[in-house]
Amino acid sequence: MSESTVAPPVGAPDLAEVSAVAQRVREAVGRVVSGGDDLVRTAVAVLLAEGHLLIEDVPGVGKTTLARALARAIDATTGRVQFTPDLLPSDLTGVSIYRAEKHEFEFRPGPVFANIVIGDEINRASPKTQSALLECMEEGRVTVDGTTYQLPRPFLVVATQNPVEMEGTYPLPEAQRDRFTARLTVGYPDAAAEQRMLDDRDASDPLDALSPVTDAAAVRRAATAARSVHASPAVKRYVVDLVSATRTDAALRLGASPRASLQLLRVAKAVAAVEGRDHVLPDDVQNLAVPVLAHRVVTSTDARLDGVDGEAVIRRLVAAVPVQPGTTTR
Template identity: 55%
Template sequence: MSENAELRPDAAGDAAAALAERVVANLGSAVHASQETLRLPFLCLLAEGHVLVEDVPGVGKTVLAKALARSLELGFHRVQFTPDLLPADVTGVNVFDRRSGVFRFRPGPLFANVVLVDEINRASPKTQSALLEAMQETQVTVDGATHALERPFLVIATQNPIEYEGTYPLPEAQLDRFAVRMTIGYPPHADEARMLAEQTTEPPLDNLEPVATRAELAAGIEAARGVHVDESLNRYVVALLRHTRANDRIALGGSPRSGIALLSLAKARALVEGRDYVVPEDVRALAVSVLAHRLILAPEARATGVTVEQVVLDAVAATPAPV
C-alpha cells in the first residue's frame, strides 16, 4: 500500500483541503471569478465527474480549463466543435501503416487528462454522442477496438446560452452525463479593470506554474471515495430527487445518476472542507449546480417564468434534512 493510501482520514482531509486551497488560489491568478466558482471544477476532478460551462463568450472559460490542467501537471487538449466535425475527429482513427502493412490507431484529442470541448452544441448529434462513452466509461471504441483513456479524465464543455442559430441542443441523456453545470459570469468592476491591464501586458496564464502533482491529485480522488456517508444522507438525497419528480412544475425530474453525482460531489466537498464525512450542507450547497441542468420544466411552468434553479431551491427548502 502506498504512503498516500495509508493517510489517516483526518490527515487525508487536511491534505485535500490544502490542495484545494493551492489550486483555487492558482486558478484565481488567471481567472477573475468567485472562490466557489473556481472550486467547482476541482471538486469535479476529485469526484471524477465532468463540467458543462454555460456562459457568454470572453469570460474566461478556456483560460479556466487551461489553468486547471497546468495547476496539476495534467495533459490538456482543446477541440473546437463545428458542424462539419466527425466523430473520428474526436475519438481518433485507424491509419494504415504502409511499412508494417497494418492499421495503427491514431488517438484523437480525447486522449488527455483535461479536454476542453468548445461550443459543444455546434457539432452534430452524431459527433456529440462520440463523447458519451468517453465521459461514462473513460474509454473510446473505434472500429470495434476499445482504447482506455488516461485517468484522471475531465471533460469541460462550453456552450453559449444566448446564440442558438446553427446549434444542436444537447439531448437529456448527454446533459445527464455532466456532473455539474456552472457559469463564470462577468468579473466585478475592479477585477475587470485589473484583468484588462494584465491581459494587455503579461497574461498570467503564460507564467502559471503547477502547485500540485498528479500523485497528490490521485491521493485526493482516492480519499474522496472513502468519505463516509451516513444512510440518512442517502435517504435525504433520494427524497430530494423524488421531490423534483413529483413536482407538477417539472416534466422530467432528477435521475438516479444525478443522485450519484450529487453524493459524489458532496463527498469531494466534505473532503476539501477537512471532513471525512458528509453533512446535509454539502448536499444543499451543490444541489443547484448538479440538478438544475437535468430537469425539464413543464410547459405551463415555463410560461409563468419559473426557472429550474428556483425549483431545485424549493425542493431543497421543502425536503427535511437529517440531524
Template identity: 55%
Template sequence: MTTTGPTTSQNGPGEGPQGAGGLPGQQGAAPAAGRSFAGMFDAICTNIAGAVHGKADVIRLTVTCLVAGGHLLIEDVPGVGKTTIAKALARSVDGHFGRVQFTPDLLPSDVLGSSVWNQRNGAFEFRAGPVFHNLVLSDEINRASPKTQSALLEAMAEEQVTVDGTTYPLPRPFMVVATQNPLEHQGTFPLPESQLDRFLMRLSVGYPDRTAELALLVEEDHGDRLDRLRPVVSTEDVLAMAAAASRVYVAEALAAYLVDLADRSRRSATFSLGISPRAALGLLGAARVHAAADGRDYVTPDDVKHLARPVLAHRVVLAPESQLQGMTAEEAVSELLRTTPVPS
C-alpha cells in the same frame, strides 16, 4: 498539463493509445506526504485564481468537479473567461491536456481517433484523437452536430472509447470540460438530455464585478498570467484526493435525504423529467469532496444544498406549466430543496 492540439496522434493499439508507459498513479493511494486534502485543494484553486479574477466560487466548484471524477459544462456568453478557466485548470495539474474546437463540420473521428493503414506493416493502426488525455477541453461543444457530440458519450460515462470494434481505455484521471454559448445564439445545436446527464456540473461564469474587471483592465501582464501558471499537483495527487474523498462518511439519514430529493422531483408536477440515479450519485460524490475540502470527514445537508443547483439544474426538465410561469430550472431545484425535509 502538457498541451497537445486536436490532431495529435499517439501509439497504436499494441502500445496503448495513452502513450508510452501509460499514466502513473493507482486508485486508493494516500495523499502526498505532508500535504493534506484541503491543502492540495486550496493550492489548485489559488493557482487558477492567478489567471482568473473574482470568480472564487466558480473556481472551487470546478476543482470539486475534477476531484469528484466528473465532467464540467461551462455555459455563458462569449468573452467571460470560460476557456481561460479550463486552461488554468489544465495547467494546474501535471498531466496531459487536449483541446477540440467544435465546429459544424467536425467528425467523430476528429475527436476519438481513427484507424490508419500502415504500408510498412501492412496493417491498420489506431491513431488516438485528442480525447485520449487527462483533461479535454471541448470548446463550444454545442456548435458541432449531434452526431459528433454523441462521440463523447461512451468516453464520459465509461472512461473508454470503442473504434472499429476495439475498445481502448482512457487515461485516469479523465475529465471533459466543455464550453457552450447560450442556445439563443446563432449556429448552435442543443445538447440532448442523455449527454447533459453525463456532466456532473453546469456552471455560469458571469460578468466580473467592478473591482475584478478594473484589475483586469489595468494589469500589464494579463496576457502572460496564464502562460506563467505551473502545476501544483500531479495526476497521482488527484487520484489520491479522489480516493480520500470516497472515504468521507455519509450517514444513512443523509443518503435517505438524497433519495427523498430524487423521488419528490420524479413525482412533482413541476418537472417532466426528475433527478436521475446518476445525478443523485454525482451529488453525493461532489458533496464528499466539498466536505473534505472544508477539512471534515463527514457530509452534512449543507454540503448537498450548496452543490444541488450546479449538479442538478441542467439534468431536470421543467413541465410545460412551469415553463409558462417563467420558472427556471435553478428556481425549481431551490424550491425542491426548500420543501424537502432535512434530516436532523
C-alpha cells in the same frame, strides 16, 4: 463492515493532503479567473469527484479561461477540441490508419486521450459527434473499430457552451447533459474585479504565468481518498429525497436520474475532503443541488411560459425538502 469503518485505500493521502492539493489548485486558478471562490471550489470538487464540467454562459466572461487555467494548474496531459458543425466523431476519439509497410492498421488516438479535455462550444457540434463523448464520459474508455481503449485517469471533460447564440448550434440532448456532473456559470465580474482585470492583462495574460501546482498522480490519489469520506445513512436519504422530489414536481416534465443522486453525493464528498472534513454535511448537498441537478431537469411548458427555469425549481425544492435527523454528525 460498515461504511464508517472502511479504511482508506493503501497509498491514498489523508484528507489534510487532499485539502492541501485542492487549495493549491484553487489559488492557482483563482489568480486567473475572477468568477469567485465558490466557482473555483466547485470546479476543483468536480475534478476530485472524477466527474465532468459544463460551463455555460454568455461570450467573453472567461469560460475557456477557467477551463484552461484548471488544466494548466495540473501537470497532466491536456486535449483541446474546438467543436464545429463539420467535426466528426473520429476527430475526437481517433482513427485507425493502414500502414502499408507493416501490412497492419495503426490506431492514432484523438484528443480525448488526455487527463483533461477542453471542449469549446460543444453545442456547435452535430448530435452524432456529441454522442461520441458518451462512452468516454461515462465509462472512461473509447471503442474504435471494435477495439476498446482505456482513457487515462483522472479523466475530466470541461466543455463550454453559449446559451444565447442559437444560430448554428445543436442543443445537448438529455442523455448528454446527464453525463456532466455539474453545470457552472461564470457571470459578470463586479466593477472592482473588472478594473483589476484591465490592469493585470494590459501587458500580459496571467494564464501564461500559471505553472502547475500538482500532478495527475496526486490528483488521482486525492480523488481516491475523497471517495472514502463518510456519508451517514441520513445524508444519503436526504440526497434521495431531494432528487426524488424533482420527479414528482408539477413544474418539471423530466426529473433527475439516479445518476444525479450518485454524482451529487460524490461531489459532496469531494467538497468535504477539500475542506478537510471526513464526513458530509447537509449544507454540502444543498450548496451543490443547483449546479449538479438544474441542468438535468426539463421544465414543463406551463413553467417555461411563467418564466420558471430549472434552477428556480431546484432552489424551491431545496427549501422545501426537510433535512433528515442525524445528518449533521458523523
